[in-house]
Amino acid sequence: MNFDLSEDQVLLAEMVGRMLGDHAANDRRDPGAEWRDCLGQGLIALPFAEDQGGLGGGHEEVMLMMEAIGRNLSQTPYLQSVLLAGRVLALAGRMELGDLLDGAQRHCLCLYEPGQRYRWATPATRAERCAEGWSITGAKVSVPDLDDTCALIVPAATAEGLVLFLLPPGISGVTLDIRPAPDGRTAANVNFASVIVPVDAAIGDPAGNEALLAEALDGAVLASCAESIGAMERLLDLTVEYCNIREQFGAVIGSFQALQHRAADMLIAIERARSITIYAASMMDAPAARRSVAVSAARALVNRSSRFVGQQAIQLHGGIGLASECAAGAYFQRLTVLETLLGDTEHHVAAVERSGGLLAA
Amino acid sequence: MELQFNEGERAFREEVRAFLLDNIPERIRQAVYEERPLPRDWMIEAQQILNSAGYAVPHWPIEWGGRVWSPVKRAILAQEIDRNSVPKPLPFNVTLIGPIIAAFGTEDQKQRFLPGIANLDIWFCQGFSEPNAGSDLASLKMSAIREGDHYRVNGRKIWTTYAHEADWIFCLVRTSREERKQQGISFLLIDLETPGVEVSPIQSIDGFHHLNEVQFDDAIVPAENLVGEEGKGWDYARYLLGQERTSMGNVGFSRRRLERSRALAGEAAGERSETLLGDADFLRRQTWAEIRLKALEITQMRVVASAPVQGADPKTSILKTEGGELLQEAADLLLDTMGPEALTAGFPAGIGPEEFYGIDERSGILSAYFSSRKYSIFGGSNEIQRNILAGSVLRLGRKR
Numbered sequence: 234m235n236f237d238l239s240e241d242q243v244l245l246a247e248m249v250g251r252m253l254g255d256h257a258a259n260d261r262r263d264p265g266a267e268w269r270d271c272l273g274q275g276l277i278a279l280p281f282a283e284d285q286g287g288l289g290g291g292h293e294e295v296m297l298m299m300e301a302i303g304r305n306l307s308q309t310p311y312l313q314s315v316l317l318a319g320r321v322l323a324l325a326g327r328m329e330l331g332d333l334l335d336g337a338q339r340h341c342l343c344l345y346e347p348g349q350r351y352r353w354a355t356p357a358t359r360a361e362r363c364a365e366g367w368s369i370t371g372a373k374v375s376v377p378d379l380d381d382t383c384a385l386i387v388p389a390a391t392a393e394g395l396v397l398f399l400l401p402p403g404i405s406g407v408t409l410d411i412r413p414a415p416d417g418r419t420a421a422n423v424n425f426a427s428v429i430v431p432v433d434a435a436i437g438d439p440a441g442n443e444a445l446l447a448e449a450l451d452g453a454v455l456a457s458c459a460e461s462i463g464a465m466e467r468l469l470d471l472t473v474e475y476c477n478i479r480e481q482f483g484a485v486i487g488s489f490q491a492l493q494h495r496a497a498d499m500l501i502a503i504e505r506a507r508s509i510t511i512y513a514a515s516m517m518d519a520p521a522a523r524r525s526v527a528v529s530a531a532r533a534l535v536n537r538s539s540r541f542v543g544q545q546a547i548q549l550h551g552g553i554g555l556a557s558e559c560a561a562g563a564y565f566q567r568l569t570v571l572e573t574l575l576g577d578t579e580h581h582v583a584a585v586e587r588s589g590g591l592l593a594a
Numbered sequence: 595m596e597l598q599f600n601e602g603e604r605a606f607r608e609e610v611r612a613f614l615l616d617n618i619p620e621r622i623r624q625a626v627y628e629e630r631p632l633p634r635d636w637m638i639e640a641q642q643i644l645n646s647a648g649y650a651v652p653h654w655p656i657e658w659g660g661r662v663w664s665p666v667k668r669a670i671l672a673q674e675i676d677r678n679s680v681p682k683p684l685p686f687n688v689t690l691i692g693p694i695i696a697a698f699g700t701e702d703q704k705q706r707f708l709p710g711i712a713n714l715d716i717w718f719c720q721g722f723s724e725p726n727a728g729s730d731l732a733s734l735k736m737s738a739i740r741e742g743d744h745y746r747v748n749g750r751k752i753w754t755t756y757a758h759e760a761d762w763i764f765c766l767v768r769t770s771r772e773e774r775k776q777q778g779i780s781f782l783l784i785d786l787e788t789p790g791v792e793v794s795p796i797q798s799i800d801g802f803h804h805l806n807e808v809q810f811d812d813a814i815v816p817a818e819n820l821v822g823e824e825g826k827g828w829d830y831a832r833y834l835l836g837q838e839r840t841s842m843g844n845v846g847f848s849r850r851r852l853e854r855s856r857a858l859a860g861e862a863a864g865e866r867s868e869t870l871l872g873d874a875d876f877l878r879r880q881t882w883a884e885i886r887l888k889a890l891e892i893t894q895m896r897v898v899a900s901a902p903v904q905g906a907d908p909k910t911s912i913l914k915t916e917g918g919e920l921l922q923e924a925a926d927l928l929l930d931t932m933g934p935e936a937l938t939a940g941f942p943a944g945i946g947p948e949e950f951y952g953i954d955e956r957s958g959i960l961s962a963y964f965s966s967r968k969y970s971i972f973g974g975s976n977e978i979q980r981n982i983l984a985g986s987v988l989r990l991g992r993k994r
Contacts, residue, residue: 234666494984505890508889
């Protein structure tokens with residue numbers, strides 16, 4: 234066993250940290266510019282196999298990237314368009330991956346549906362065969378980072394099983410309701426009213442699509458854990474800095490034991506999150522069922538840590554923690570978004586329970 | 595990164611497991627599994643079997659029985675000992691006084707004590723805490739006044755586990771009064787047979803007697819029993835804190851308890867479903883504990899695989915608090931599987947371990963539940979650990 238980063242990994246972390254740090258220092262953030270920089274530095278290509286035009290990076294490299302995204306509250310849609318939609322295209326062996334890698338097109342995966350929480354595998358969205366190909370009707374919710382230039386990947390139930398449809402931007406019958414998410418990014422509800430697509434819009438093999446989506450999703454959930462860890466670490470730093478400056482009762486509040494122990498608990502929560510995430514990373518090559526349980530265990534514990542660290546950071550800041558001008562709030566908001574984004578605590582703990590627990594793992 | 599055990603590490607684990615299962619008598623492993631206290635001679639028997647295979651003191655210097663095993667392998671050994679219900683080598687001997695003598699003792703002390711400490715031919719207990727020096731250990735008062743070639747020792751030590759079974763006690767004593775209370779403390783080895791030394795039992799809430807108070811009234815201790823330099827005792831005690839961390843998280847022990855609570859809950863009747871394990875609340879608690887165990891196992895290996903840190907290493911305090919809290923949570927779960935039978939399964943009303951047998955194999959659970967409160971108290975309470983994390987690691991309340 235060895236938990237040290239390789240030299241290349243250290244260099245990657247430094248490069249990404251510097252790049253996203255520069256964007257974070259800019260008063261007027263430009264997510265588009267961050268995305269273009271990621272393209273320019275090869276980060277979009279990072280997680281894909283070399284024979285698909287990628288750089289062959291693994292989960293560890295992706296986690297370094299995601300930690301930096303969390304630490305700098307980057308708004309680049311890496312999780313959505315590279316690790317979810319991009320990964321689906323790669324796993325399905327689709328040529329459209331090339332459009333992502335050369336910056337011509339961004340894709341978004343539409344997973345969840347109204348009132349169904351995280352049950353993506355049994356969508357109410359349906360597609361029927363028709364003369365032109367397929368006709369899709371249904372609705373998806375909370376698609377992160379979606380705008381009207383994005384292509385969509387839409388899982389739908391068909392008579393043949395679960396089919397993933399690739400929809401070009403602006404296609405007739407699709408309506409987007411784009412809303413601000415609490416962390417300054419956006420999430421969209423999408424409606425599909427008899428959307429007609431050609432036969433070759435169907436990605437993958439219906440018999441294998443659930444497994445394909447699960448694999449992409451597990452990778453993205455693991456990456457999201459790393460983003461949460463980056464955000465939590467920075468938030469704890471900010472909180473400690475504040476507690477060492479703010480004076481009340483004639484002393485810095487960081488000298489009060491009640492607050493010290495709260496901060497220590499935050500540190501413990503973060504280390505737990507880091508350890509369970511390393512565990513999940515170590516299980517990414519395991520059989521699918523064990524991989525998914527490990528990822529769920531990680532996201533469950535990271536969620537629990539995130540909620541504690543986020544809430545306590547605001548508490549330790551006091552009144553200023555409620556003000557948007559204070560950086561702590563933005564981290565709390567990001568952590569909360571990540572808590573619900575790809576399965577909340579209830580969802581992931583229940584998944585671990587259904588699997589019979591972790592003792593056999 | 596290399597996040598899995600490599601082939602050599604996996605082979606080592608199999609080798610250790612096979613040795614333990616083949617050589618440690620079933621009656622001993624059964625008693626440990628059931629969490630019944632072991633008779634003294636069983637503990638000695640188990641440690642001598644481990645020592646014969648080089649498993650008792652692998653972290654010691656090679657000339658005194660240590661092995662050139664990586665920290666990862668030593669952690670694997672510690673986990674297998676716990677998982678397979680083998681009694682741990684006596685920690686007071688192998689992780690506390692042994693390394694101190696090996697690092698700071700005289701050649702005579704090493705030859706006289708180390709082989710017996712490793713083989714549990716000599717049983718040491720720890721004299722650190724005093725009635726008025728608990729978390730604030732440096733305020734200890736027990737005095738040792740140098741008189742020619744001996745020390746005259748007066749004072750009291752408390753919470754001395756196994757003092758009634760032990761042959762010797764290692765003590766932090768005050769040899770001079772200095773400006774800082776951490777100064778003037780020395781490290782002294784005292785034969786418990788010395789006239790003026792009296793051990794009295796403290797009955798504990800788990801129903802057993804393993805704690806004691808040790809009184810020293812004008813006990814005469816040869817000056818050759820001083821370890822290292824006079825006045826450096828505090829430094830030596832602190833040296834221990836950063837030492838053997840391969841078993842600090844107690845992950846094998848927690849795993850054993852959680853496997854047992856899952857099994858017992860699967861047999862017990864539930865409140866809302868067929869079995870207790872089917873009850874949503876119990877299952878949720880069990881599952882969270884298993885998730886935390888997995889995180890702790892990784893934290894343990896992260897500590898083991900990383901180079902020792904100079905000064906405060908946050909991971910050591912985290913390992914200690916998390917490991918203790920998880921053992922407590924597992925004990926809670928075990929208790930909660932028992933229902934009314936907790937009262938009758940067996941509780942040792944002030945008798946020695948050799949006479950204690952409950953009515954079924956769950957008899958140790960209630961004692962273990964009470965006893966487990968110690969994990970957040972001894973060796974620097976969880977509050978002290980949080981002080982360390984906040985102060986030395988996060989540097990809260992300190993000017994930059």
